[in-house]
Amino acid sequence: MRFMVMHKMTDEMEKGLPPEPAIIEGVGKLIEEGSKEKVFVSGEGLKPSSQRVHIVYKSGKRTMTNGPFTDARELPAGFALMRVRSKEEAISWCDKLAAVLGDVELFLGAVNEAWDLGMMPKPENAPLRFLAMHKADERAENEAPPDPHTKAKLDALIDEMTKAGVLQATGGLASTKKGARIRFKGGKSTVMDGPFTESKELIAGYAILDLPSKAAAIDWAVRFGEVVKVNEIEVRQMSEG
Template sequence: MRFMMMHKMTEDMEKGLPPSPEVMEGIGALMGEAAAQKVFLSGEGLKPSSQRFHLSYRNGERTLTEGPFADAKELPAGFALLAVKSRDEALAWLDKFAAVLGDVDIFVGAVVEAWDFGMPKPEGAPQRFLAMHQADSRSESGAPPSPELMAKMGALTSEMTKAGVLQVTGGLASTRHGARIRFSGRKRTVIDGPYTESKELIAGYAIFDLPSKAAAIDWATRFAEVVRVNEIDVREMAG
């Protein structure tokens, strides 16, 4: 079973402050352990909401709202990690995505790169954006997409992959299969789904291949102990 664990923004993260050397060392050790156990599949961090934007598509019309966001109320139903030459290129691809899906809200955030921490930036490095389309009553009901929608989305993802734009993509199962974990000091509270959107912004994600939701909650808790976040959503991935 694949799980997407999404940790939420802290005040320091939203200010754009870099993690401490101790936190970086702890993350490296934890992800190294996960990789050695072959349970870690992928993961990225996001820049502050001042470098994000929200797209709302209604009746074929797009409304773009720039960050920062004080209260975004995110509840993802799926995601796509895009590597593009510019933000305008990302927008063009997301317009195509919305043309397939219909009315939809998408939060888009710039991804943290190694050169943001002082590593040399490769020449011609793409801009990467994480696009997360939001849940609605249909996705939360657990109803599968229609065969027609699946065919159209499959054609688009194939086009994006061939263009070298789509790095990772996936859908999320209804929140009733997930859990929200809140941390206060050393106290941990696990809220089993279903649950509604959170006012806390997503700061990053990690995808793990694990035998159960309980195992995913354990890994998420260990991550929180290292990074010192207040909330993590654990979502089972669809398919």
């Protein structure tokens, strides 16, 4: 089973400052351990909400709102990690996704690279990567399968993005009924099983894990939360296929 473990933004992260060396070291050790045990699949951190855009597609019209976001509501149903030449190109791919899905709402944010964190010099022709996460709706929460026509168009778009060298990773998330939220306060963690509703804290980053159960994913998420010093982590099972 695969899980997406998403940690939420904090006030410190919103400032856009590099993490403390102890946090970078702790995360590095956890990822190294997870890679050796073939648990850690991939993961990325995102830049502050001031560098993100909220895009709403409704009745064929697109509305964009630039961050920062202090009270945005986010409940992911799926994601696409893209490597592009510009933010405008990333938005154009979001337009194509909306043309397939119809009414949809998403957040688009730039990925934090190693040079953004001061871990290495920025290379020439550095890649520009964006993560698009679209919000869940009633259909997604009920895990209703897409109709064959929509699925065929979505498969065709994924193929187009892959051949263009744009799509780095993509996937859907199962209903929040199969998920959990972990809140950290006063050195303690509290786990709340789904279903749950939207959260006003935007995602600060994620890890995709290959684990045998939700309980194992929660255990890993608790360890991660203690290292990165966040207030909340969301654990979501990924959709099969």
